[in-house]
Every structure is written in structure tokens, then in C-alpha cells.
Amino acid sequence: MTARPGRPERPGRPLHPPLTDFPIAAYIFAAAFDVISAIGGPRHGWARQFWHAGTFVLIGGACVCVLTVATGFRDLLRFPEAARSAVRTVSMHVCVMVSVFMIGIGDIAWRLRDYASSASTPPGILAFSLVAAAGVGVGAAYGGSLVFRHGTGVSVTSSGPAAARPGPMAGPVTARPEHPPG
Numbered sequence: 001m002t003a004r005p006g007r008p009e010r011p012g013r014p015l016h017p018p019l020t021d022f023p024i025a026a027y028i029f030a031a032a033f034d035v036i037s038a039i040g041g042p043r044h045g046w047a048r049q050f051w052h053a054g055t056f057v058l059i060g061g062a063c064v065c066v067l068t069v070a071t072g073f074r075d076l077l078r079f080p081e082a083a084r085s086a087v088r089t090v091s092m093h094v095c096v097m098v099s100v101f102m103i104g105i106g107d108i109a110w111r112l113r114d115y116a117s118s119a120s121t122p123p124g125i126l127a128f129s130l131v132a133a134a135g136v137g138v139g140a141a142y143g144g145s146l147v148f149r150h151g152t153g154v155s156v157t158s159s160g161p162a163a164a165r166p167g168p169m170a171g172p173v174t175a176r177p178e179h180p181p182g
Contacts, residue, residue, distance in 0.1 A: 014078075015071040020143065023068055024136050026061020027104065030054040031133035034121040042119035051121045054129065055111045062104050069101065086150035093142035100135035103128060 033054035040047030076090065107128040114122055121129075 014075040016068065016075045017143070017147065019064065019068040019071055020140070023061045023065040024140050026057050026064070027100065027129075027132050027136040030058040030061070030107075031129040033057065034126045034129040037121040038123070038126050040120055044120075047120035048118075051118060052115070054121065055108070055115060058104060058108055058111070058129075062101070062108060065101055065104070069097075072097075086146055089142055089145050089150060093139055093146065096135055096139035096142060100132050100139055103132045103135065107132060 031054075033050045037047045037050035037054065040050065072094075076094075107125060110125055110128065114125070
């Protein structure tokens with residue numbers, strides 16, 4: 001694959017993993033803000049601010065999540081034949097993360113309906129946020145397993161400190177020369 005003029009190509013490097021950080025953080029922060037808001041209750045003005053902050057964070061996370069899902073699907077289509085042992089882990093990761101995304105979309109819809117009328121996070125939305133945060137943790141663990149256990153999307157050079165260092169990556173990752181830059 002060659003790079004198009006003005007657009008560098010990064011062969012061997014998946015696009016999905018770097019994009020996952022923001023949606024994961026968004027689900028976690030939205031749940032944390034909702035817990036703080038629920039603890040404060042309707043009698044504290046700051047509880048409403050945390051409720052609204054959780055809404056904004058979750059909407060931002062869902063927007064980036066759409067791009068994250070698209071790049072994950074693209075990387076899945078380029079899934080190497082040598083990594084077929086990770087298919088079960090990939091399947092679990094996809095199922096959990098799509099479920100979390102759908103819970104997040106439902107959470108956003110419910111939030112937008114009650115946005116102006118609630119003085120703090122309603123109990124049902126708090127439950128949705130906590131389930132989504134727990135789910136994103138489970139899904140992220142499966143995704144991390146793909147990288148750190150199965151070596152999916154990892155390119156290790158045959159020389160240098162990474163190749164000389166024994167560790168958990170030594171088993172499933174095959175040494176292959178990294179593509180030269182440019």
C-alpha cells in the first residue's frame with residue numbers, strides 16, 4: 001500500500017487503539033459526575049452542574065465513539081491471518097463495546113428528555129451510566145488483551161531494546177522488520 005500525496009500511510013499500525021481513550025474516559029467521567037450529582041441531590045445547585053457536565057461528556061464520548069467503531073471495523077477487516085487465535089476475544093470485545101455504545105445512546109436520549117427538568121441525575125440514568133462505565137471497563141480489558149496477550153496490531157523489530165527484552169510480549173508476537181518511514 002502506498003501513501004497518497006500529502007497523506008502519510010502508516011502501514012502495520014491500526015487506527016483503532018489510539019481513538020479508544022476518549023470514549024472510555026467519557027463513559028467513566030459521566031458515571032463519576034452522575035454519582036456526585038446523585039449524592040448532592042436536588043437541594044444543591046452544584047448537583048445540576050455535575051448532571052449537565054456528565055451529559056456533555058457522554059455526548060462528546062459518543063461522537064468520538066462513532067469514529068472509534070468505524071476504525072475498529074476497518075482494522076477488523078485487515079485482521080491478520082496469523083492472529084486467528086484471537087477471534088473469540090475479538091468477538092467478545094465487539095459485542096461488549098457495541099452493547100456499551102447502545103446503552104450510551106439510550107442514556108443520552110433519556111438525558112436530553114430530562115435535561116431541563118431534573119435538578120440532579122435521576123436514578124435510572126445513574127444506573128445506565130454505571131452499567132455503561134462497567135461495560136466499557138470489561139470491553140477495554142478484552143481490547144487490551146488483543147494487544148498485550150495476542151499481540152494483535154503489534155509490530156516488533158528484530159533488533160533494538162524491545163526485541164532483546166523478554167517479557168509477556170515475547171510469546172505471541174512474531175518478530176518482523178518494521179516498515180521504513182516515509
